Amino acid sequence: MAQLLSSIVSTAANHVSSCTRLPVIMGRSLATSTVRPGLEEFFEKEDNLGKTRIRVGRSWRLEELRLKSNTDLHKLWYVLLKERNMLLTMEHAYKEAYVAMPNDERIDKVAESMENLEEVVKERNRAYYQLECGVTGERDRFMRRDALGRFVYYKPLEHSMPSQMNTGYRKTLRFRYGCSMNEPVKDFLGKYSENINFKQHYKELLQMREAARVVRRFPEVDMDALVQKYPLVNPERLMRWKKIRGQNTTVHDA
């Protein structure tokens, strides 16, 4: 992997200055000064330094990145990475100077582009692995009960021995992922689920109360709009609730 990285950087450098049909044109040439080769790329361009407004376009979308070849995506990743480093350096510099950074949404745009790029690369890798191997090739996560009976994610590790031979490791797993389901554990699980259900019910109740206030104030409210705003609300249960009875004396139909 290290070999791959070093060769990429050197070839990408050559490509930037010569190639004109690159996805992103970083017109600035690479280091010309011998004193600090390339370090100036961590900072904003000199023309942009004094400005209060630097206008840039929007982030790269998934649909647009899916059209590009793997080499193009590879190059784009490093271009975005360098831009991200530059913006974060400038963010820190402006913080130190106690001055507002111009257009700090650029950081979010670059982050979004990089997330989308990673998603496209993952899609392509998943497709290959599922076709050839039947699995996604990414690290699996399995739900297992821990010692207290709660369901937790188990992320498998790579081992040099098969699990049938690896008795030492299996002994440690026994305490982490083995549930005996005896009396104390069952008691705990009952109370734990009570706690979870109470929290969920409380969340729903908060939304129901707000929705009830809305219905009291606006009796002809559109139910679709209400459910869009308060997704945990049950409209039928709401209309049967006594809390929605307002100052007017009309009876609400269930």
Place this chain on the structure above:
Amino acid sequence: LKYKSPPGIEYRPLFKPIEIKKHSMERPWTVAYWVSNPASRQNWDPPVVLPIKAEDWMWFRGDRVEILTGQDKGKQGYINMIVQERNWVTVEGLNCEYETFGKSGDFPGMMMKVEKPLLVYKDIKLVDPTDEKGTEVEWRFTEAGERTRISVRTGTSIPIPMKAQETIDYKQKASYVMNKDKDTKPSVVEEVTYEPKLATFEMDVMDEMGIKE
């Protein structure tokens, strides 16, 4: 910020932002909002707001509207600012009040004329462009299949104004000047360079570069 876990590897990284329930004329990304609505007051009962579906919202910046209530009843103006969370709209120059700011000691303060918000479903009516009077408006589909606002009385469509296109980067999409260093041309973005190959991303890149493991 409601809660953020302390720095340190022993803490599970957790970040809970504050849910903003009460929106005001100050926008939540400004300092002025948090001065008047501090974090300690965010748990108070929020104001009751008539829910309007996001896709049915039909009031945009630059729309010509007629005011139905208050001092400026009957007058027409253009929408200046929108607070969708409260169904509020501000009309330029109308429905104003005088407010003093910065009163301290002997200094009487600066008096400014401030636009007060209007409720979208009660105090406002979109103006029909043909007869310049307020009408009821609905979202409908034209014969071409385009979804527009159509005035119920006359049937004319009210297009969305140009001012609504404005963002931080441009006032109108067509007038945006490309940043030579940072932006990619639309023709280059749309260019298809992908040729599907039976290889992973890493394998393909290594093949292209001639790297052999």
